[in-house]
Amino acid sequence: MRLVVGVDVGNTTTEACLARVGPEGAVAYLGTALMRTTGVKGTPENADGAVAAVRAVLARVGPVTDQLHAVLLNEATPVISGLAMETITETIITESTMIGHNPATPGGVGLGVGVTVPIGELLGDRRGVEGSLIVVVPHGWDFDDVAATLNAAVRDGVDVVAAVLAGDDAVLVTNRLEKPIPVVDEVAAVEKVPMGMLAAVEVAAPGRTIRTLSNSYGLATVFALDPAQTRQVSPVARALTGNRSAVVIRTPTGDVTDRLIPAGVLELRGAGRTLRVEVDAGADEIMATVSRVAPLDDVHGEPGTHVGGMLAQVRDTMTDVTGQPASEIAIHDVLAVDTIVPAEVRGGLAGEVAQEHAVALAAMVSTDRSRMQAVADLVADRLGTSAGVGGVEGAMAVRGALTTPGVDRPVAVIDLGGGSTDAALLTASGETTAVHVAGAGELVTKLIDSELALDNREVAESVKRHPLGKVESFFHLRHEDGTVEFVDEPLPPHVFARVVVMTPEGLVPVPTRHSLDAVRRVRREAKRRVFCVNAVRALRQVAPQGNLRALDFVVLLGGSALDFEIPDMIADALAPHGIVCGTGNIHGSEGPRNAVASGLVDAYAEESA
């Protein structure tokens, strides 16, 4: 009878599994423990966390340290990942052609077409004021005074057809007008509106969107455009689609353009060739290029771009960790994801925000130069017991996964981590293959953060981890599945009327104007584009001939396998391939945790039997 501890040093956690191994290789599992990993996985700094985990698991089962026979560590290679994002489109408005910022409360309803004139010209003798007018009101004008000035002018026969205001006063002004007109407000840079130009203002009823200015032929009708000119203004119409209000000003060469920003070039090397792809070509093109050079040997980015900087940094970090020269460190995988980033429009008058396209890129380096033997030596020294490397991570993980009830060979595991997604396969004949691919939990957080414009990684991570709700009153909230929960004690004021994350510590408000459904959609899409895509990508790399149908059982492991929706999403994604997929339950009791550590014990028992 021998006491052994299997220790799995992972990227963030170090897990230990204590077992008693009988002479015939019979294994009795005595307990498990979980500690934070110290240092980067695969480096001597791991010894502290490993020792702590061993001590913790021993403490759990009583004073048996002196009888400890061996500590078994996994062969783990350092995996370092990086993230970068490049915005690849940009919307530019020239000559202040258009105002399309969608203020929350425009005033009036309808379309007004006229010449722009500053409100000051309606005071005094109104010389030079004639025809249909669109009145432009600068900052500092009180709403009562604006209404009084417009009413007086209209009474005197001036044809005021619409107004554009700097302040948030549209409803206030229209409520006080004797003759109703459409009013667009909150135009922060109103002083840049060109005067004396033909313009159109359109406001739709609440809950509706504009019909004329978002339609190219509508614009052509309003401004009497010929076919060539109509072609030219069609981007304006497109930019205004979906708005409740808009202003379009006809200037000699004004334009709205959607420009592609050069974001540098990725150089992908593999399969004996080198291919270059522009980052602004988008994720599909990048990933297609990646597959053409598979297996990937290395990737370089153009210096001076975000992507180039990120790739260089990943390489540098690995150099620091392993002491290997940078020239020997290769980037083995990249994942590109298309995303959208809300960005302020250049040349906009009212802080217009356009949903610009961006490409998020995750990269990963791994090295074969592991230093786990050094960790084992340190552990042996500190615990006064024998310690050694008991097996390779991927192989041990599948072995551990096999203890999940209902699983049989061939079995593949997917470990959903923070920086990388790992897969391993154990074939019916006992061979294992393992792979790491770039992109995991951290990329999901980044996508959520930028798509919701949170600019707060803590909130984004919280959105990723927990379901949402909407606090509808102090005594009830609606969960994201539509069910309503009532509470006895009033909810705290800072969550009132807000979309919240249901964390175990309580409700945390999400600082966003997006609806619960929009936040949920962004969260699920981010997970799908990273985890579902990567699950398939990784499995293809381990599956025989890349054929997913050759896999029978897939077991999900790691922290993200505890996520409330990712396992279901992956199972759905794999279902069409005839795969049984689910969250692991190691030994039928540990859940998706401890697979590698118990795999190490099992391997030891098998050998010693």
Next chain:
Amino acid sequence: MTSTQPEAFRRRSSRRTEILEDRPVNLDGFVEEWPEKGLVAMESEFDPRPSVRVEDGRIVELDGKGRGAFDFMDTFIANHAIDVETTEASMAIPSDEIARMLIDPNVSRRDVLAVSRGLTPAKILDVVKLMNVVEIMQGMQKMRARRTPANQGHSTSARDNPIQVAVDAAEGALRGFAELETTLGVLRYAPLVAIALQIGAQVGRGGVLTQCALEEATELELGMRGITAYAETISIYGTESVFVDGDDTPWSKAFLASAYASRGIKMRFTSGTGSEVQMGNAEGKSMLYLEIRCILMAKGAGVQGLQNGSISCIGVPGAMPGGIRAVAAENLVASMVDLECASGNDQSFSHSAMRRTARAMPQLLPGTDFVCSGYSGVPNLDNMFAGSNFDTDDYDDWNTIQRDMQVDGGLRHVREDEILEARDKAARALQALFAHLDLPAVTDDEVEAATYANSSNDYPLRDVLADLKGAQSVMDRGLTGLDLVKGLEATGFHDVAENLLTVLRQRVSGDLLQTSAILTPDFVPLSAINDANDYAGPGTGYRLQGERWEQLKKLRHVTSATNPETEVG
């Protein structure tokens, strides 16, 4: 429509009036007294007349009120703060005689204490009302508990950057602060910042005591874990209604005080003139009368000291006639009932540099246990206590005033190379300790920036999310002061580890529970027990002389007498 008044109808101002209007002092606010409502510094006919009556060893009448009419402040003070044995005799002494005892060098501090322990709040007010500000200073010179004056500093960061807090604490400790305190913008940062303050302080000068001002439960926990060394922000008030508004009583505060004492942790209460009227609950009493009730409540609770001098309400007495005299008087009262007094000068007080300086004279000139209970050891823009009366920009002025007047305000000029060395070492020690404890990394760039920085704007931005997670893990993992010691030792900062360990050992001896205790650079507790104030007139008591005076003669620029083409220092 807008119209402009014709020029001729406008009152014409003199050029001089315009210049005076533009002086910073006219940005300060001043108001008239309203004694009926308690908006008056210390002279109010609505304050009670002194009286006491003892029956069966129990005070049954206090300042004109029978026991049946006592509020809980009266009850607490009558039961715990006033010496029943001597009160009738003490109260029989005319107030002017007691006031004269306070300034008479022939009457010892001990003699005054023998009388003051039997005085009621109204009687104490009656005594100090007789004293002008010079007499108050004379009284403070004798009644201060510790012979050697000291100073306290703030080290905070507008971004809650722990590296900044550490290096500014190191510099502050080197410049002379005996105590350093911090507080937060984002409260969850507290564990990291409290650790940083402790490390910085022990790098700058071993034996400096630190505290982190927080809500009471967390402040106590950090103290019990040995991450901080003392506590100060336990607020008390002079009327029952304000106490009740804060869900507190004198007994609950006394209970909290005993929790600190049970672990050998130094602590003091905080109070100040103006807080009650500020909250609209002065019950028609003067600010100083209510503050004297606070002081006696602190005395009755058995704490060793009090931070007072109006503190965060300084704008209220500051706007009243005689208000700063009242503030000086409240400091004196704390000292005359044998409490350690950390005497204010710790909150933004005036737009006028002249007024800021004048306001500090009644504490700086006679010396108090802590002249400032928070001199800002960071630029005021980084001061998370809402700004202090003095900040880092004033260091050289302060040092010069000490030299001009030959008074010890607790600070000294330090050469830049020594300061840079201490800042660099503090940043590196924190870097090593964070790495050892697996807390968010401190980069070499941050160490470099910290060494040469002035404000939080000069530091690289930190990953706040990672820091907050690290801060939470300090609490979750149950890290204590001893873990910090071990980490410092393991990472080669043996001397800093030794300093911190020695500070922690005071918990066991309990020496820091003595009145006015601080630690010397040799870790000798200096308190009212072994460094009792023995002032007895000219030539006695604490004198700025010898080695300390030589230190304070040094400034940034002093022309050498030997070679006037060079500077000394």
Next chain:
Amino acid sequence: MTTPAGDRTVSLREVGPARRGTREDEVVVAVSPAFAGHFTKTIVDVPHAEVLRQLLAGIEEQGVTARVIRVRDTADLAAIAHLGAKLSGSGIAVGVLSRGTTMLHQKDLPRLSNLELFPQSPLLDAEVFRKIGSNAAQYAKGESPEPVPTRNDQMARPRWQAKAALLHLKEFECIEADRGPVEVEPAFELSPA
């Protein structure tokens, strides 16, 4: 750029006891005993007429209606705002003291809590009052407004702390105990500048 505005004044005409509102799209503005009566401007001389106009404008711009009530038996801001919330059809109220201190409250909250509090009266100007009104209306509509940013100024203490205390005491003097809240109609007048 000047706005052609003179100074406006406001008088609050009492129209009867304040009653509970029935419209869900209303916000109550509850003013303190001395507001637009004994006092005419805030601690930093913002006219009460402008405070009220901007609060009401912020509410109106969001398409929500408003009622104004005067609370007479307390000068405690939380009590004023909470009473307003309990009388408000939407359950949302803005409470405002003469010196300018303002609070957003909701009927189901404990009195000592609040939705948003603006304690630094010297830093509240017309623009902030507009945003407060706007947020009140958005809460009433069940939207999630961004809290109005609160400002801070270290030097507000020496300048305003004592005056704030004085105004607080004066407002307490204007309390009429045993008199319930009244509904008032604000009448704004443009005084020739």
